[in-house]
Amino acid sequence: MSLLPMLSVVEIVAERVLLRKARDADRARLVELRTDAEVAAYIGGPRLREDIERYLDAIGGAANATDAPGTFVIADKATDELIGTFEIKCRAPDQPGRVIEGGEELELGYLMRRDAWGAGLASEAATAVLRAAADELPDQPVLVVTQTANQRSLRLAVRLGFRTVSTFEQFDAEQTLLAAALHSFTVG
Template sequence: MDDQPTLTATRIEAGRLLLRKGRDDDGEGLIETQTDERVRRFLGGPRAQAEVRATVATVGAATLLVADGCYIAADRESDDMLGVVTLSPRDPELPGHVSEGGGELELSYVFRARAWGKGYATEACRALLRCAAEQLADQPIVIVTQTANLAALRLADRLGFAQLGTFEQFDAEQVLASARLGTFLPQ
């Protein structure tokens, strides 16, 4: 799966949201998602704010958010950054795969705390998966999250991912869940 085609969309319409490529004016939102203790609770903890600010100032948020499959979830009316959603190959060196050799596409997301509990993550993930299903071949998609992250497990369930098992990573039990990309095609 090393030569997977990538998403070509630069904008994805999603109800209340717009998924778009990152820009330098997303810097404050990016800093918040990397340094907020609540946001980083299941992601290894907050990063040092001075360090993240220095990186954003030196490199720019647009450069940090340029990866294929990486989108800013922005409020459709204000264009305010609410979070980041990504669909990218899972590193074959990491545990948690459904295909021999790994490299499956992994769905991940992080949202500012003020955007929690409003359905934005569900809306953004569905839109990204629908777009990917229209552009890419049917294949397994994985979500990996800590067993303790009940909100993420509920989201995976709402999206239609089936839990396949658990494994240890980052000193915590992780859940591996999977779905087929083709299931996200519009009906």
């Protein structure tokens, strides 16, 4: 159990995206997102549709998929359709890749539908969440961990201001650990 305070905000509005809690109407797009082979290429591959459907049923529906603090659906602001998911959470203590020995750090993670790639929407969503977190939480390291082969995610992290700290092996692939100070995202 983490002792870190977590982000309490449940909705964040940006220019083109809305970060909000999931709704049952998001179910089909959540399933598509998690079963898309290209989207899941660097997170262990796509999940089986039946597994995602079973998981959503087990948690009481798609509306419960973002119950955890700091977990959001990324919705197109104009249409309110799900284009991705985003989370800022405490990195599990048993995971490799740390900047504080034995510490707890925040970690970003996101998935975007292929039809949303290349438009800067992931950057906009990440910036909005990081600014909200910087306004609410104490300064602390924030991590991004991604497969080194995932050049799109690495470029996004660098554009956001994250710097490479190290690499390590996990899930049969080299992972890159990037970090930034949370309060470097404070506005003003």
